[in-house]
Amino acid sequence: MMDFEFSEEIQMIRAQARRFAEERIKPLVDEDEKVHRFRPEIVREMGELGFFGTIIPEEYGGSGLGGFMGAVVISEELARISASWGLPINMQMMGPAYTIYKFGTEEQKQKYIPKLVSGESLGCFAMTEPNIGSDVASMKTTATKTDKGWVVNGQKTWISNAHVANVGLLYAMNDPNAQPRYRGMTAFVFEPGNWPGIDRRPIEDKFGLFCAPTGELFFEDAEFPEDAVLGEVGKGFKIAMTQLDATRLSCAARALGVGQACIELARDYTLERKQFGRYLADFQMVQSDLAEMYAEHEAARMLVYKAAWKRDRGERATFETSTGKYLAAESAVHSANLAMKILGSYGYSTEYPVARFLRDAKSYQIVEGTSNIQKMIISGYVLGRRK
Numbered sequence: 001m002m003d004f005e006f007s008e009e010i011q012m013i014r015a016q017a018r019r020f021a022e023e024r025i026k027p028l029v030d031e032d033e034k035v036h037r038f039r040p041e042i043v044r045e046m047g048e049l050g051f052f053g054t055i056i057p058e059e060y061g062g063s064g065l066g067g068f069m070g071a072v073v074i075s076e077e078l079a080r081i082s083a084s085w086g087l088p089i090n091m092q093m094m095g096p097a098y099t100i101y102k103f104g105t106e107e108q109k110q111k112y113i114p115k116l117v118s119g120e121s122l123g124c125f126a127m128t129e130p131n132i133g134s135d136v137a138s139m140k141t142t143a144t145k146t147d148k149g150w151v152v153n154g155q156k157t158w159i160s161n162a163h164v165a166n167v168g169l170l171y172a173m174n175d176p177n178a179q180p181r182y183r184g185m186t187a188f189v190f191e192p193g194n195w196p197g198i199d200r201r202p203i204e205d206k207f208g209l210f211c212a213p214t215g216e217l218f219f220e221d222a223e224f225p226e227d228a229v230l231g232e233v234g235k236g237f238k239i240a241m242t243q244l245d246a247t248r249l250s251c252a253a254r255a256l257g258v259g260q261a262c263i264e265l266a267r268d269y270t271l272e273r274k275q276f277g278r279y280l281a282d283f284q285m286v287q288s289d290l291a292e293m294y295a296e297h298e299a300a301r302m303l304v305y306k307a308a309w310k311r312d313r314g315e316r317a318t319f320e321t322s323t324g325k326y327l328a329a330e331s332a333v334h335s336a337n338l339a340m341k342i343l344g345s346y347g348y349s350t351e352y353p354v355a356r357f358l359r360d361a362k363s364y365q366i367v368e369g370t371s372n373i374q375k376m377i378i379s380g381y382v383l384g385r386r387k
């Protein structure tokens with residue numbers, strides 16, 4: 001359905017990811033979705049296959065093969081089978097490993113990156129708080145300097161992997177009175193299950209992404225060592241934005257995967273089901289729905305690939321990433337809606353995965369910056385107020 005010209009390397013990476021998704025994940029999806037099961041062993045298998053090493057150099061356990069485009073096609077292929085299983089690309093590589101690689105000390109890089117890349121450690125990143133989502137710079141969690149290191153107090157919520165992660169990125173205010181506020185934020189590398197003063201709870205009740213754990217983190221006089229600071233004190237906001245530029249990209253790719261799954265399912269169904277003596281595929285209104293799904297999806301795909309291509313050339317791609325993420329999220333939700341319409345009552349059943357596609361697609365309008373936040377970024381560039 002797609003004739004974008006990829007290098008042989010990217011084609012091989014895509015083929016490997018598709019095989020893994022089809023052979024390893026697909027047989028588990030229905031049962032695991034029912035009981036909301038997360039399987040750490042799958043993360044390790046992905047690590048062994050090199051899925052978390054495309055933008056990480058060999059000296060830290062990666063391969064550097066495939067780059068951002070590699071991460072995008074892997075995310076797409078995994079999410080085409082299960083959106084939940086697209087998440088580890090972010091939780092391991094695009095979030096913690098890449099951000100530590102960009103900003104960490106040599107010691108932090110050696111200590112944390114190889115285990116994230118191999119899947120031996122599970123990663124997370126914690127920005128969101130009960131009262132702070134989109135307005136990241138207003139976060140309330142504090143990190144206070146002491147003689148021994150740092151004391152952290154506050155709460156983070158809706159954190160993917162919160163209660164299973166061994167290592168994570170935490171964003172907290174070292175100077176809550178700083179003006180502008182973002183200058184008072186610092187990033188830390190922390191060990192959620194290991195360091196004193198950190199409590200973790202899963203969020204059990206959620207709308208979708210049932211096989212991807214989500215939880216809360218509570219910091220009560222949590223003690224962080226001096227060398228937990230990532231980058232410079234007071235530069236946390238910049239680090240958070242750099243991280244989002246990467247995690248947002250693979251999130252957009254996951255939305256593409258879900259959109260693709262919706263198109264394939266709807267197409268196959270219309271070629272099999274007959275009403276009024278004709279295949280659904282022969283009704284113009286159904287054809288119109290399929291054409292809409294495809295056109296929006298393909299446009300989103302090209303935008304996401306453009307962003308990855310720019311990143312692989314060493315260029316910034318905030319504008320392209322936000323544009324791609326916005327359209328990929330919106331088109332995934334639209335495609336899931338139309339797929340459900342096309343499948344009629346079967347779409348509304350659990351016999352077909354359309355309800356799952358719709359539930360999972362909705363997450364992309366929220367995570368890594370909501371669709372409104374993406375539109376704010378996009379319009380900022382269109383108006384020339386962002387460069």
Ligand SMILES: Cc1cc2nc3c(=O)[nH]c(=O)nc-3n(C[C@H](O)[C@H](O)[C@H](O)COP(=O)(O)OP(=O)(O)OC[C@H]3O[C@@H](n4cnc5c(N)ncnc54)[C@H](O)[C@@H]3O)c2cc1C
Binds near residue numbers: 133369
């Ligand atoms: C499944 C899942 C996994 C997640 N994983 C993580 C994670 O790993 N780490 C993490 O830190 N967070 C995570 N999050 C949290 C997610 O990033 C936030 O939910 C998201 O940033 C939005 O914040 P909010 O939910 O507080 O919404 P709010 O910021 O309260 O926004 C509510 C609504 O108001 C709109 N709005 C807000 N401000 C504006 C504005 N200025 N202009 C126009 N509209 C506006 C928003 O677009 C949205 O529609 C996850 C969330 C989910 C659902």
